[in-house]
Amino acid sequence: MVKRGSRLPRRQRLIGLWLLLSGISIFGGAVFGLWLDSIAGLEGMARLWLWLGCFSGGGTIFLVGLILERQLFTPLRHLQVQLARLVANPDARQDYPPEGWLRGLGPDLMRVREAWREDRDRLATAHAEGARSAARIRQELETLLQVLDTPLLLCDHHRRLLLFNQAAETLFEGHAGLGLGKRLGALLPIASLEDALGQLPEDGTPREILVPCDERWLHVVLRRVPHSHNETLLTLTDTTAAWSSEMGARAELAEMLPSLRRHSASLTSAADALVGVRAETPDSALGRRLEAVIDEEGQALGRQLEHMGRVMEDMHRQGERLVPLWSNDLWSSLGERHGKNGLHITPIGMPAWLQGDASALLALLDSLLPRLATHSGHSELEAEACLGNRRVYLDLIWRGHPLGEQLLDEWRGERLDALPFSPRVGDVLRQHTSDTWSLADDDGEHARLRLPLPAADRVGAPRPRTPPRPEFHDFGIAEMPAPDTELAARPLRTLEVVAFDTETTGLELRRGDTVVSIGACRIVNRRLLASDTFDLRVDPGRPIPPASTAIHGITDDDVAGAPPLGVALPRFRDYIGEAVILAHNAAFDLLAIQPPGGGIDFNMPVLDTLLLSRALDESLDGHDLDSLADRYDLSFPPGTRHTALGDARVTAELWLSLLPRLEARGVETLEQALALQASALDKEDAYAS
Amino acid sequence: MAKVLVVDDEPNIVLSLEFLMQQAGFEVDTAGDGESALARIAEGAPDLLLLDISLPGISGFDVLERLRADPAHARLPIIMLTAHGREVEREKGIALGADDYITKPFSTQALVEKVKTLLAEVS
Numbered sequence: 164m165v166k167r168g169s170r171l172p173r174r175q176r177l178i179g180l181w182l183l184l185s186g187i188s189i190f191g192g193a194v195f196g197l198w199l200d201s202i203a204g205l206e207g208m209a210r211l212w213l214w215l216g217c218f219s220g221g222g223t224i225f226l227v228g229l230i231l232e233r234q235l236f237t238p239l240r241h242l243q244v245q246l247a248r249l250v251a252n253p254d255a256r257q258d259y260p261p262e263g264w265l266r267g268l269g270p271d272l273m274r275v276r277e278a279w280r281e282d283r284d285r286l287a288t289a290h291a292e293g294a295r296s297a298a299r300i301r302q303e304l305e306t307l308l309q310v311l312d313t314p315l316l317l318c319d320h321h322r323r324l325l326l327f328n329q330a331a332e333t334l335f336e337g338h339a340g341l342g343l344g345k346r347l348g349a350l351l352p353i354a355s356l357e358d359a360l361g362q363l364p365e366d367g368t369p370r371e372i373l374v375p376c377d378e379r380w381l382h383v384v385l386r387r388v389p390h391s392h393n394e395t396l397l398t399l400t401d402t403t404a405a406w407s408s409e410m411g412a413r414a415e416l417a418e419m420l421p422s423l424r425r426h427s428a429s430l431t432s433a434a435d436a437l438v439g440v441r442a443e444t445p446d447s448a449l450g451r452r453l454e455a456v457i458d459e460e461g462q463a464l465g466r467q468l469e470h471m472g473r474v475m476e477d478m479h480r481q482g483e484r485l486v487p488l489w490s491n492d493l494w495s496s497l498g499e500r501h502g503k504n505g506l507h508i509t510p511i512g513m514p515a516w517l518q519g520d521a522s523a524l525l526a527l528l529d530s531l532l533p534r535l536a537t538h539s540g541h542s543e544l545e546a547e548a549c550l551g552n553r554r555v556y557l558d559l560i561w562r563g564h565p566l567g568e569q570l571l572d573e574w575r576g577e578r579l580d581a582l583p584f585s586p587r588v589g590d591v592l593r594q595h596t597s598d599t600w601s602l603a604d605d606d607g608e609h610a611r612l613r614l615p616l617p618a619a620d621r622v623g624a625p626r627p628r629t630p631p632r633p634e635f636h637d638f639g640i641a642e643m644p645a646p647d648t649e650l651a652a653r654p655l656r657t658l659e660v661v662a663f664d665t666e667t668t669g670l671e672l673r674r675g676d677t678v679v680s681i682g683a684c685r686i687v688n689r690r691l692l693a694s695d696t697f698d699l700r701v702d703p704g705r706p707i708p709p710a711s712t713a714i715h716g717i718t719d720d721d722v723a724g725a726p727p728l729g730v731a732l733p734r735f736r737d738y739i740g741e742a743v744i745l746a747h748n749a750a751f752d753l754l755a756i757q758p759p760g761g762g763i764d765f766n767m768p769v770l771d772t773l774l775l776s777r778a779l780d781e782s783l784d785g786h787d788l789d790s791l792a793d794r795y796d797l798s799f800p801p802g803t804r805h806t807a808l809g810d811a812r813v814t815a816e817l818w819l820s821l822l823p824r825l826e827a828r829g830v831e832t833l834e835q836a837l838a839l840q841a842s843a844l845d846k847e848d849a850y851a852s
Numbered sequence: 853m854a855k856v857l858v859v860d861d862e863p864n865i866v867l868s869l870e871f872l873m874q875q876a877g878f879e880v881d882t883a884g885d886g887e888s889a890l891a892r893i894a895e896g897a898p899d900l901l902l903l904d905i906s907l908p909g910i911s912g913f914d915v916l917e918r919l920r921a922d923p924a925h926a927r928l929p930i931i932m933l934t935a936h937g938r939e940v941e942r943e944k945g946i947a948l949g950a951d952d953y954i955t956k957p958f959s960t961q962a963l964v965e966k967v968k969t970l971l972a973e974v975s
Contacts, residue, residue, distance in 0.1 A: 421935035424861055428935070428956030432868035435960040439875045449871065456864045611875070 173782050174240070181228040188221030188464065193277035234263035241842040244794065247780060249276060250648035250827055251820040253283055295691070313398050320393035320697055322347040322360070334399060336820070341736035342695060344659045344687045347383065347397075350741065351376055360395060363387040376510040379403040415474050419733075425466050485595065487619035490548035490557065493521075497528055497546075506536050508546050508559075516546040516619035517555035519595060526581040526618075527591045531599075534574060535612060539563045547611075550618070557614040565610040566601035575599075650768065655822060656834060660686040660770065661697075661742040662815035663735075664807045665755040666715040668703050672754045678728055679705045679717050679737050681756070681808030684815050685742065689822065691815050695752075697738040698808045700725040715805050732756060732763040745770040747788050747814045770834060772817045774840035780845075788813055795820040853898040854971050855879040859897035859915070860933065861907055868960070869902065876964045877924035890918065897928060898969055902963075903950075905941065908954040920949035933958075939971040947972060 196217030241259040248255050258276070258677040261269045308315060314331035318324050326347050340349030347353060352374055359372045370387040382400040387393065387577035405606040432455040440450040492515040498508045536542055539561040549556040557699055575589035582591075592614075594596050599614045669676035683697040700717070702725040712718050724735075735756065746752040757765060776786045785794070790812065792799070797816045803809030825831075830839050856878045858869050866882050866924060873880045881898060883889040885908045893901075901919075905912035912932060918923040932945040935956045945953045951970055 362893070424935035424956040425917060426959060428933075429864040429868065430958050431957045432872065436868040436871040437874075440871065452867065453871075458868065460864060602857050 174236075174784070177696050178232070181224070181232075185221050185225035185228065187222050189218060190221070192217040192219070192221050200566060203838060220223065235265070235299075238263040242272075242781070244783065245272075247824065248794065248796065251795045253280060284293050293448040307331050313400070316350075316397040316399070317388070317784050318347050318395050318397070320395075320570040324350075324351065325394065331399065334401060339734075339740070342685070343692070351381070351383070356385070359385055362688065363388070363395060374401065379772070399440070405518075419471055419474070421463065423471075426460045426463045426715055427468065427487055430457060433457045433460065459534070485520055485617065487673065488521055489516060489518050490514045490555070492526065493519075493528075493557075494546045496525060497532065500529060501523075501532055504533075505542050506530075507543050509543070510546050511560075512549065514545040515550055517548070517553045517557070518617040518619045520591075523579075523582060523586075523591045526579045526649060527588055528557075528559075529581065530579055531574065531612065532590060535561065535566075538570070539568065539610075551615065553618055554615045555618045557616060558611040559614075560604070560609055560611045562609055565603050566612060566810070570601070571601065572601060651832065651837075653833050653834060655825060655836055656689050656830055656831075657790040658686075659740075660745050660815070660818065661739045662686065662745040662811045662818060663697070663752065664746060664810035664814060665752045666711075666717060666805075666807045667755055668705060668707050668711055670751075670837065672751070672758070675705070675757065677701075677705070678731070678755050679703050679707060679711075679722055679733060680715065680807040682809070682811045683735065684739060684808065684811050686815055689819060691812070691819065696808060697735060699731050699734065701731045702729075715807075728758065728761070732761060736763050736765065739765070741767075743768045743770060745772065745812070745814060745818055747771070747817070748773045768837060770818070770833075770836060771840050772814055772821060775821055775825070775836065778839045778843035779821065779828070788817070791817055853877065853879045853900040855881065855896075855957045856900045857881045857883065857889065857892055859883045859886070859907065859912070860902075860904040861885060865956075869963075872888065872960050872964060873967070877967070878967070884908075886912065886915045886941065889915055893928075895917070896951060897925060899974070900929045900931070900967055902931050902933060902967075905927055905932060905936065905945070916945070916948045916950055927974070931963075931966060931970065932935075951971060 164506060190421055196214050199213055199217065200210065203213065237393060238261055242265060244259055245259045245261075261267075261272055265386075268289065270655060294381050308326070308328045312327055313332050314334040315326070315328045316331055317326035324341070324343055324347065327341060327343075332341065335350060338350060340346075347356070356372065359370045363370055363385055367386050367389045369384045372383050372385065374381050374383055379401055382402045382405045384398045390394050421818060424470055433453045437453040437457065440453060442451070448624050492509055494508055494510040501508065533542070535544065541561050541563070547558045549558055575592065576588065577588050578585045579588065579591065586594075595616055599612060601610060601612050603610050662685075663681065665678050665682075666680040667676050667678055672736060678701045681697065681699050681702060683704050685695045687690045700722050702722045704727060705717055707722070712772040725731075744765065744767055746769070750770050753765065753769060757763070773786055773790070776791055779788075785791070789804075791797075792813055795817065797813060799809060799813050804813065825836060825839070830836050853903060856873050858866055858873070859869045859871070859882070860866050861884050862885075865897070866884070870880045870882055881892055883892050884907075886909050887903075889903070889907075890910075890960060892898075903912045903915060903920070903965075912934075916930060916932070919928060919930065928951075929951050930949070932950045933944075933954050933956060937946055942953045942955075952966055
């Protein structure tokens, strides 16, 4: 939103002073002229000279001021803009050639500017050539890392994340602690890792540890990266399923074994004793008691064996090779394999999650499909995943009659040569505690081959994969100061900054207007991360006035079902992490995200590009976002201005343009930048008062 | 007649062992937990102890340790009975001073033979 207070810039004040002086002088001259005229009684040329003399003072002040403004002050302001642009954006091609009395500086300034640009070009070319091979290697390594199925994290000796790959992003899907520059402790329980991290051998020998993470158990292999700045590579495996199935079943079996042994010992001892008792006294009370013992222990053994069978079946069902599979993925994979042979599979119905050994299942279906096509005489099959009780039925459907059990028996005996040790179809079915059978559809025209598989407890379609090559690493983070160093002394160029903007229902935040959208993006090591963004619509709980919709384009329908501010703010706070926040006219946006009773404190340092720009160019007009974007030649996609994320991005770009100018004035640390913007605020307050 | 003390909390197995040991010619006393086993031994030491490991209250290992710590019972023949059958428990039992270690289920004939052999060795 557009929001700001106003004060009279110095230029306007000077112009006002000049016009006032000119006016007073002309008016004074007129009064003086009237007085002289009345007492002198001059006529003709003498009277004309008298009046000219009286007006000469005011006229001279006016004319000299006009000439100075046109010939000196305006060219000086243009020169100031030109210099600011040269520092902030040396490659901008919109130049203001010196004018007026500064016109003579033109050739020299052009020469300096062109020489600087040429030097920059030469440097850029040299840099590009030097970096080309490194970039190629880096790109190959990046690609390699991103296609690896093993989740990887790399952190520096301050435990800050320098790199993570796509598999790690999938593993920690939606976790606020995953982000470049964020501390490892925000992602994994650092207390569990600290000992292992502190004692890692320098030669890269790995250490393994099992750590809890939310409701999962992660097997973490840690190794120091040799010849690095004490960087540590972590490879992760989610062992929750394996542990819960293996350890749970193992524990149950281990508990069961002593009981089985006890019952068995009692049974055999009682049987032995009974033989002796019968030999001595065939119908004694002891004999009857021993018979009762045998009966009791036999039944106990039976129950234990039944329990054991269930545990074994569960173990089999939950075996770690059985992983959650999305039925549509299975069908499309089969379609790709068999499409070239003219066999087409059309998935129908609702897709479902199931558990299976993907490679074994594909090999099994690979074997069954051609047989089914041959038998049914159709090359077009339909595939459906039907939900059953704790099972998902994979059905292959054709027009015709069901298959006989004898034929299916033959198929079960076929070997799957694509798999290690060439198991039979029946073996893979047993691996999934499954079998297959054929049945006729109710319509009497179709038949299906049914393959029941364990259901997986996931819901919803799999998330689409993130676009290739988002920013997953930044080794420059390792050069940052330690996180415990005083934040104020941190150089601006190493700051992690979250630029944000809010769109609201109106400008009267103290009178009920509130947030409808929060957008933010992150800058790490002077890089604006393209994919690390926060963009959330917020339900304001009140209608959005048409006047506001006209600015940001957000309607009541757009925010229907969006989270309320009370839910959105903690998410935004999580996104910020340990960064410094940045906004243009931050006072407004801070008020927007800290409503009375909001409950979330945004108590990190706040940078404000509006105040910084005013402090840098006090004498220039126009510090609104549009003027500054034009001044620094910032480009942004059409339609993104006046959206929260779009404005946050422009603010971030503006910050990156202001950085070299701040540094050129010796403002290099956060503390200095905050002091500078505070000085602009003080002046604003002074003018306002 | 040699006296054997059977210590086990499973009444079914105590019943069978009592009969089988008596049939083999031993005098048999029984106890259902570690405390009462120690009390029986204090009243009058048996010639041999069949001692289960998993007992309510103090465990069979505790009983074994206390007996071996007492010079009066340092040489009392003790056979440990266990349903766990883990190698490490066997090692622990032998290390604490058990003379033998038998995993349930066992052959009663073999157990009787073992008792006879141990008693013969002691005598």
